[in-house]
Amino acid sequence: MRALLLFSTCLTLLTLSACATMTADQCAAADWQAVGYEDAMEGRAASHLQQHIAACTDHGITANETNYMAGHTQGATAFCTPTNGFKQGIGGKPNTNICPDDLANAFSVTYEAGRGLYTRKRAVTQAENDLATLERRMQALETSISNNENAIATLGLSQANRSQVQAQLNADRSEHQRLSKQRKRAQEQVRRTEGDYDRYRTRVEDEFFQGS
Numbered sequence: 001m002r003a004l005l006l007f008s009t010c011l012t013l014l015t016l017s018a019c020a021t022m023t024a025d026q027c028a029a030a031d032w033q034a035v036g037y038e039d040a041m042e043g044r045a046a047s048h049l050q051q052h053i054a055a056c057t058d059h060g061i062t063a064n065e066t067n068y069m070a071g072h073t074q075g076a077t078a079f080c081t082p083t084n085g086f087k088q089g090i091g092g093k094p095n096t097n098i099c100p101d102d103l104a105n106a107f108s109v110t111y112e113a114g115r116g117l118y119t120r121k122r123a124v125t126q127a128e129n130d131l132a133t134l135e136r137r138m139q140a141l142e143t144s145i146s147n148n149e150n151a152i153a154t155l156g157l158s159q160a161n162r163s164q165v166q167a168q169l170n171a172d173r174s175e176h177q178r179l180s181k182q183r184k185r186a187q188e189q190v191r192r193t194e195g196d197y198d199r200y201r202t203r204v205e206d207e208f209f210q211g212s
Contacts, residue, residue, distance in 0.1 A: 027056035032064035033071035042074025043088055045096040076100060082110040086208070089114025092122075113204045120197040127193045131186040134179055141176045145169060 022030070030052075039048050044067060053063045082100035085107035088095065090116070099107045148169040152162060 022052055024059035024061070027052075027059050027061040027063075030056075030063070032067035033074075036068035036071030036073075037078075037206035038071075040072045040098060041079050043079065043084075043096055043098070044095060045098055046072045053071040064135035072098075073100075078102065080107045082106070082208075083108050086114040090117050092118045108207060113208060116200055117197070117204060120193065120200050123193045124190070124197050126192045127186070131183065131190055134183050134186050138176060138179050138183065141172050141179070145172045145176065149170065 003149070035052065036046075039046075049065060049068050052068070053065075056063050076098045077100060079088075080103040085095075089111040095111050095115075096109065097104070131204065148165050150158060151165045152169065157165070
């Protein structure tokens with residue numbers, strides 16, 4: 001159960017902003033070691049400092065690069081755990097390769113596991129959306145077919161109008177038949193992507209979360 005809760009929690013994580021802007025007050029009061037540490041704990045690369053430098057330079061304030069890098073190194077060591085690797089991957093976030101050599105492999109392994117879940121979940125969502133789009137188009141056609149069938153049954157309809165309505169009815173029926181075949185393929189795609197996701201999730205759960 002705890003493993004499934006972790007999956008559910010991770011899937012709701014929002015992607016981090018790629019840019020953190022600093023105001024004049026923030027630049028003036030900044031503890032640059034703490035800023036570096038916080039950036040690393042958010043998975044940001046040390047190159048993120050350049051955005052802080054640009055922001056603070058605009059305010060006439062110089063960033064302390066030495067302190068920032070010291071804090072970032074400390075933060076990277078704290079951040080680079082297998083759990084965080086998994087969270088980054090399943091959240092669709094990039095692996096910014098900030099981990100020190102002795103932690104990089106374990107982080108990358110769980111990151112790839114989470115990333116695999118993320119991509120498969122996206123495939124399921126896309127397949128479901130494609131199917132839903134087809135079904136909405138078919139429902140619209142069914143409404144049009146019903147309306148045109150009722151119109152043809154109207155005794156007062158002129159021959160010219162009857163021919164026009166019949167032509168549209170024939171076209172709608174043909175399009176509905178075509179979409180019906182597409183829907184079968186779309187339904188199969190949903191089943192296929194769901195199966196792939198479920199199998200992969202089970203494998204990841206067995207490998208990384210047994211006993212949790």
